[in-house]
Amino acid sequence: MFRLKRRKQEWLQGYLFVAPSIIILGIFICLAVLFVIYLSFHRVNLFQNTYEFVGLENFIRLRLDHTAMRAIRNTLTFSAVVVTAQTMLALILAYVLSSNIRGRKLFRSVLFLPTLTSSAALTLIFMFMFNIQGPVNNMLLDVDILSERINFLQNTRFTLPVIMVMNIWSTVPFYMTLYIASLVDMPSNLYEAASIDGANVVQKFFRITVPYLRPITTFVLLTGIIGTLQMFDQAYIFSDGSGGPANSTLTIALLVYRYAFGPQNAMGYAATLAVILALIILTISLIVNRINKEERVY
Amino acid sequence: MRIKKISPGRIILYMVLIIASAATLYPFLWMISASFLPLAEIVGGNMSLVSPNMSLDNYRFVLGLTSLFPRWFLNSFIVALVGTTINVIFNSMAGYSLARLTFPGRNKIYFGLLALIMVPGQVLLIPNYLIMNAMGMLDTFAAITLPAAVNIAYIFMMRQFFINFSTDVEEAASIDGLGRYARFFRISLPLARPAIATQSVFVFMGFWNEFVRPMLYLQTQENFTITLGLQTFSSRHAGTQWAQTMAAACITVLPIIIIYFVFNNFFLTGRRMDGEK
Numbered sequence: 001m002f003r004l005k006r007r008k009q010e011w012l013q014g015y016l017f018v019a020p021s022i023i024i025l026g027i028f029i030c031l032a033v034l035f036v037i038y039l040s041f042h043r044v045n046l047f048q049n050t051y052e053f054v055g056l057e058n059f060i061r062l063r064l065d066h067t068a069m070r071a072i073r074n075t076l077t078f079s080a081v082v083v084t085a086q087t088m089l090a091l092i093l094a095y096v097l098s099s100n101i102r103g104r105k106l107f108r109s110v111l112f113l114p115t116l117t118s119s120a121a122l123t124l125i126f127m128f129m130f131n132i133q134g135p136v137n138n139m140l141l142d143v144d145i146l147s148e149r150i151n152f153l154q155n156t157r158f159t160l161p162v163i164m165v166m167n168i169w170s171t172v173p174f175y176m177t178l179y180i181a182s183l184v185d186m187p188s189n190l191y192e193a194a195s196i197d198g199a200n201v202v203q204k205f206f207r208i209t210v211p212y213l214r215p216i217t218t219f220v221l222l223t224g225i226i227g228t229l230q231m232f233d234q235a236y237i238f239s240d241g242s243g244g245p246a247n248s249t250l251t252i253a254l255l256v257y258r259y260a261f262g263p264q265n266a267m268g269y270a271a272t273l274a275v276i277l278a279l280i281i282l283t284i285s286l287i288v289n290r291i292n293k294e295e296r297v298y
Numbered sequence: 299m300r301i302k303k304i305s306p307g308r309i310i311l312y313m314v315l316i317i318a319s320a321a322t323l324y325p326f327l328w329m330i331s332a333s334f335l336p337l338a339e340i341v342g343g344n345m346s347l348v349s350p351n352m353s354l355d356n357y358r359f360v361l362g363l364t365s366l367f368p369r370w371f372l373n374s375f376i377v378a379l380v381g382t383t384i385n386v387i388f389n390s391m392a393g394y395s396l397a398r399l400t401f402p403g404r405n406k407i408y409f410g411l412l413a414l415i416m417v418p419g420q421v422l423l424i425p426n427y428l429i430m431n432a433m434g435m436l437d438t439f440a441a442i443t444l445p446a447a448v449n450i451a452y453i454f455m456m457r458q459f460f461i462n463f464s465t466d467v468e469e470a471a472s473i474d475g476l477g478r479y480a481r482f483f484r485i486s487l488p489l490a491r492p493a494i495a496t497q498s499v500f501v502f503m504g505f506w507n508e509f510v511r512p513m514l515y516l517q518t519q520e521n522f523t524i525t526l527g528l529q530t531f532s533s534r535h536a537g538t539q540w541a542q543t544m545a546a547a548c549i550t551v552l553p554i555i556i557i558y559f560v561f562n563n564f565f566l567t568g569r570r571m572d573g574e575k
Contacts, residue, residue, distance in 0.1 A: 013478050014401030021392040021448040022407070028426055028445040029414050035425035093318055096311045107315045109562065111322055116554045118507035120525035121547040124532055125329045128540045133341040135328050142345060169325070201307035230420040233509045240533045253420040260424050261514075271424050278421045285416075 039271035046267055058272035070247050071255040079228040082167050087220055089172045094179030095209050115173045119233035126166040156248040163234050163249060175220045182216045218292040222285055229281050252277045333545035340540050356545035367546055370527035377523060378505035381443040385501045386494055388448045393456025415450045427514055441515035452497040459493040499561050503554055524550050
């Protein structure tokens with residue numbers, strides 16, 4: 001009798017302790033997901049507070065929407081370039097930092113700094129550096145790489161690449177730290193054996209470190225892809241919310257925002273685009289996961 | 299004593315590190331330098347980081363009486379502090395429950411959380427905006443703290459901590475007649491200090507640096523957080539007031555840099571959240 005009461009009591013305590021988390025996640029994730037799916041099948045007028053069911057109309061409209069196609073193309077390009085660069089740089093830096101060279105703790109502290117910077121500060125710093133009168137232009141003119149100043153912030157050939165550079169700069173340290181955490185566990189006799197065989201640092205990197213880190217690389221790629229496909233802050237701040245100039249910095253997330261809160265007032269349609277973004281992320285994640293599983297087999 | 303020979307491999311390693319560090323520091327150095335320079339000098343083709351014309355004028359403007367920056371700074375601080383406190387309590391409670399208490403449906407909840415962690419945040423913006431609107435919470439600090447009041451990654455971290463951590467002390471306290479809630483708050487939670495410190499640092503930084511939620515939910519200038527204030531300030535001057543913007547950016551970054559140097563070890567070691575190890 002007493003034991004049963006104790007057990008019941010523990011049940012109650014268990015539920016009470018998870019309750020705050022369940023309630024918050026239930027409202028702001030579970031309910032929100034259902035809501036966004038609901039919205040994607042409706043035409044919403046926020047001012048009159050009306051929700052009109054339109055079936056698949058939003059999804060059909062998307063296929064004819066050149067702006068949306070541009071945003072999807074921008075986002076995929078952005079993701080491909082940034083994920084490749086950030087993974088490679090993170091891997092190289094982690095390798096260098098986990099070799100036993102002098103001052104690596106100091107280097108590691110310095111290299112971690114970008115992770116601490118808010119997207120707002122970071123974007124404004126880069127915009128300052130790349131503005132037409134800014135330090136980057138000055139430097140490139142000084143070393144004769146450029147003959148005249150480039151307006152990196154307005155020239156559509158350069159706007160997305162500048163955002164790529166700032167994103168890579170700010171995300172590499174995070175992935176570097178993940179790699180370092182894995183390299184700590186690496187058996188040191190792998191390197192020793194290679195050293196006896198006369199392998200140099202570059203050979204050790206490609207023959208030992210890279211294969212050893214393959215599982216964590218999948219994780220890094222996946223996190224990187226999921227993160228970059230949702231690119232919003234930097235593009236928003238860079239273009240002051242417009243995705244301009246000429247939609248060159250327009251990402252899917254930014255277009256979702258523009259449709260939902262801009263003059264179009266098309267929340268239902270914006271929700272559709274958000275659902276598409278989620279589906280793209282889900283699909284790519286599943287593909288990466290599948291590739292990883294196949295590799296593990298052999 | 300033998301002088302260690304420097305191999306060519308080592309030189310490559312050092313070169314990589316020096317180039318990477320230079321690339322990392324370059325933007326920071328320019329931010330700091332520009333924050334002390336008059337605007338005329340910044341846009342005048344200036345090449346050097348230091349100049350005799352350096353002054354505190356930009357900071358004087360940013361922190362001055364007519365400026366909203368001090369207000370925004372305070373707002374961010376309140377939001378981050380309250381948000382972090384709530385997170386630590388709720389995440390720890392949930393982690394504790396999933397690790398130490400047995401009740402029907404516990405595994406279902408665990409796997410449910412595992413699924414929820416996959417939901418991309420950007421997808422939730424529109425529905426959450428409408429939910430906030432319906433709850434009448436737009437333009438309040440609750441709108442930015444409440445949706446982020448728990449963090450699944452740190453629930454898992456706390457769960458892992460309580461699974462690995464010995465239950466001896468808690469059992470002893472139980473024999474002494476201490477109830478579950480007293481045991482949790484007075485014994486388990488204080489013992490979990492390292493894990494709590496790690497999550498506090500990252501959650502605080504998350505709140506401090508957050509941009510999207512304030513941008514979406516806050517409307518009155520006086521309620522802005524520092525990141526939103528910074529962006530608004532810059533865009534109001536069409537991105538031309540570089541000097542003052544950089545001074546403001548410096549002030550934004552400073553608290554996190556201070557926290558970083560104080561809690562350096564948590565940043566560099568506690569960063570393994572994929573559940574392995």
